[in-house]
Amino acid sequence: MRLVILxxxxxxxxxxxxxxxxxxxxxxxxxxxxxxxGLPTGSTPYGMYQKLIEYYKAGKVSFKYVKxxxxxxxxxxxRDHPESYHYYMWNNFFKHIDIDPKNAHILDGNSDDLxxxxxxxxxxxxxxxxxELFIGGIGPDGHIAFNEPGSSLVSRTRVKTLAQDTLEANxxxxxxxxxxxxxxxxxVGVGTVMDAKEVxxxxxxxxxxxxxxxxxxxxxxxxxxxSAFQQHPHTLMICDEDATLELRxxxxxxxxxxxxxxxxxxxx
Amino acid sequence: MTGKLIQFINCKILRNHKxxxxxxxxxxxxxxxxxxxxxxxxxxADTVIDCKGNIIAPGFIELQINGGFGYDFSFRxxxxxxxxxxxxxxxxxxxxxxxxxxxxGATILGVHVEGPFINKEKKGAxxxxxxxxxxxxxxxxxxxxxxxxxxxxxxxxxxxxNSAKVIRELTENKIVVSLGHSTANLAQGEAAVNNGATxxxxxxxxxxxxxxxxxxxxxxxxxxxxxxxQTVYFGIIADGIHTHPAAQRIAYRVHPNGLILVTDAISALxxxxxxxxxxxxxxxxxxxxxxxxxxxxxxxxxxxxxxxVQLFMKATGCSxxxxxxxxxxxxxxxxxxxxTKGTLEYEADADFVMLTERFEIKSTWxxxxxxxxx
Numbered sequence: 001m002r003l004v005i006l007x008x009x010x011x012x013x014x015x016x017x018x019x020x021x022x023x024x025x026x027x028x029x030x031x032x033x034x035x036x037x038g039l040p041t042g043s044t045p046y047g048m049y050q051k052l053i054e055y056y057k058a059g060k061v062s063f064k065y066v067k068x069x070x071x072x073x074x075x076x077x078x079r080d081h082p083e084s085y086h087y088y089m090w091n092n093f094f095k096h097i098d099i100d101p102k103n104a105h106i107l108d109g110n111s112d113d114l115x116x117x118x119x120x121x122x123x124x125x126x127x128x129x130x131x132e133l134f135i136g137g138i139g140p141d142g143h144i145a146f147n148e149p150g151s152s153l154v155s156r157t158r159v160k161t162l163a164q165d166t167l168e169a170n171x172x173x174x175x176x177x178x179x180x181x182x183x184x185x186x187x188v189g190v191g192t193v194m195d196a197k198e199v200x201x202x203x204x205x206x207x208x209x210x211x212x213x214x215x216x217x218x219x220x221x222x223x224x225x226x227s228a229f230q231q232h233p234h235t236l237m238i239c240d241e242d243a244t245l246e247l248r249x250x251x252x253x254x255x256x257x258x259x260x261x262x263x264x265x266x267x268x
Numbered sequence: 269m270t271g272k273l274i275q276f277i278n279c280k281i282l283r284n285h286k287x288x289x290x291x292x293x294x295x296x297x298x299x300x301x302x303x304x305x306x307x308x309x310x311x312x313a314d315t316v317i318d319c320k321g322n323i324i325a326p327g328f329i330e331l332q333i334n335g336g337f338g339y340d341f342s343f344r345x346x347x348x349x350x351x352x353x354x355x356x357x358x359x360x361x362x363x364x365x366x367x368x369x370x371x372x373g374a375t376i377l378g379v380h381v382e383g384p385f386i387n388k389e390k391k392g393a394x395x396x397x398x399x400x401x402x403x404x405x406x407x408x409x410x411x412x413x414x415x416x417x418x419x420x421x422x423x424x425x426x427x428x429x430n431s432a433k434v435i436r437e438l439t440e441n442k443i444v445v446s447l448g449h450s451t452a453n454l455a456q457g458e459a460a461v462n463n464g465a466t467x468x469x470x471x472x473x474x475x476x477x478x479x480x481x482x483x484x485x486x487x488x489x490x491x492x493x494x495x496x497x498q499t500v501y502f503g504i505i506a507d508g509i510h511t512h513p514a515a516q517r518i519a520y521r522v523h524p525n526g527l528i529l530v531t532d533a534i535s536a537l538x539x540x541x542x543x544x545x546x547x548x549x550x551x552x553x554x555x556x557x558x559x560x561x562x563x564x565x566x567x568x569x570x571x572x573x574x575x576x577v578q579l580f581m582k583a584t585g586c587s588x589x590x591x592x593x594x595x596x597x598x599x600x601x602x603x604x605x606x607x608t609k610g611t612l613e614y615e616a617d618a619d620f621v622m623l624t625e626r627f628e629i630k631s632t633w634x635x636x637x638x639x640x641x642x
Binding site for chain 1: 291302303305306307309310311312
């Protein structure tokens with residue numbers, strides 16, 4: 001596992017975007033060879049999308065031969081609701097780039113048959129050749145996608161009931177009315193993400209510091225689902241200084257000493 | 269789901285009262301929601317048009333124009349006309365039918381007739397012998413105009429007997445009643461509005477001047493005696509001649525939601541200085557102003573709508589967003605067509621103007637087709 005420690009959340013956004021661009025370009029995708037990307041939503045990856053749009057507009061990267069699979073979506077939330085992940089992806093990323101709509105996949109939380117929707121999603125990932133790079137963020141309680149504390153670490157895409165903590169944290173997006181917060185979501189499983197060839201997790205801010213500590217300094221634990229990625233052969237964690245506040249000095253020092261090596265990963 | 273899918277990129281569009289950086293997607297002549305295309309249809313645009321950073325604003329709607337480039341609507345085959353003998357109406361009105369716009373001309377939503385129920389004392393350029401009174405009510409109107417089929421707006425003076433009934437009848441027939449060429453006092457104006465009138469023809473012009481004890485029709489902008497929720501709209505000729513900049517500022521500050529830019533342009537719009545014909549009269553262009561020949565009576569403006577937008581911005585210091593909406597959204601509202609015209613919202617008609625940063629017209633589009641390029 002690699003931990004890249006950067007100064008600010010802005011540098012995390014830029015580093016992550018550069019890495020994605022480099023991975024896509026090195027892959028040399030084409031009509032017979034699509035690059036498959038797993039995508040998160042939320043405030044942490046927002047800056048990364050902004051940067052990727054900038055690189056796309058500057059002609060440095062194209063999404064013409066990229067397929068994307070989003071991590072999760074609320075159940076029974078209208079697609080045009082500002083908190084839906086369809087809305088987020090459309091407004092913050094897809095409408096600005098050249099991706100073919102046929103290649104952009106997001107779980108449909110309004111499907112009549114949610115179980116079938118989840119099973120199909122797994123199938124479509126396999127048909128696309130598996131995810132090359134899965135990008136994720138984490139919650140303060142260490143969840144990845146909607147794999148809440150206690151989720152199985154071998155879980156697959158499924159319907160998930162959200163934890164009370166998550167509902168409370170989300171209420172601010174729904175007019176501070178907890179009754180309006182969707183209580184269920186569709187989410188890829190920890191196992192689904194583990195199948196990706198590479199996993200990149202973005203962690204910024206002091207409120208995520210304890211989760212980062214749990215993710216990398218303690219053992220694999222299904223109460224902190226992101227810790228599962230300690231056992232992934234290619235995990236890349238990108239964090240800012242604030243997110244390291246709960247880490248041991250020796251952990252931080254060790255990874256910071258590796259920064260020259262890490263920065264080579266995004267050099268032009 | 270047929271029809272070519274066109275995407276306009278690199279543009280600043282005027283939507284919901286502000287400029288935003290957003291693409292416009294058009295299909296079958298309408299503006300559509302690209303999110304639905306992306307997630308439901310999963311298709312990409314057939315044509316991408318690079319707007320090169322220009323502004324896209326809703327297409328202008330002119331509520332008061334008499335002609336232009338040598339054509340006079342009262343005389344030649346080609347929305348407003350001045351008072352004329354009824355033979356003229358009978359001949360001309362059927363020819364000005366509602367039509368969809370194309371490269372040969374704008375969409376015609378209907379005709380604005382100024383007259384014949386106007387006040388001789390405020391006739392402006394209208395020949396006095398063609399002005400009649402209300403005695404016979406709506407049937408008189410039909411007698412004069414032949415058919416009301418193509419008529420969308422009627423300007424009338426509300427101070428005469430029987431006007432209340434006529435206003436109600438016109439309103440029931442979905443004709444917008446506009447108050448003007450009138451010596452009405454405020455109470456008469458308020459009564460007319462409460463009977464259904466929603467518009468004031470070229471505010472300040474051809475009406476009593478503002479008086480503090482009875483502000484007349486101008487007072488409607490600040491009246492508290494009209495039905496709640498009723499917006500009174502009013503036309504402003506912002507050519508810099510017909511309405512003093514200070515008067516424009518007063519109207520703008522008192523009642524911004526009702527302000528509609530109109531050109532009141534005549535057939536001499538686009539023509540050179542000298543003598544021309546308007547309606548039954550000779551017109552003279554002197555110093556870029558249009559007069560009844562040999563007099564000092566102004567008879568209409570020769571400014572284009574975009575000039576009015578620019579002049580109005582300069583006169584009032586209003587935002588460009590506001591000025592452009594005063595020429596598009598506001599007239600659509602008074603006509604009750606704001607869902608399809610005067611807006612760039614989804615499902616609206618793809619009628620718009622492309623403007624430079626300095627608000628000069630680059631091109632004009634009707635139903636998603638370019639009909640004019642500068």
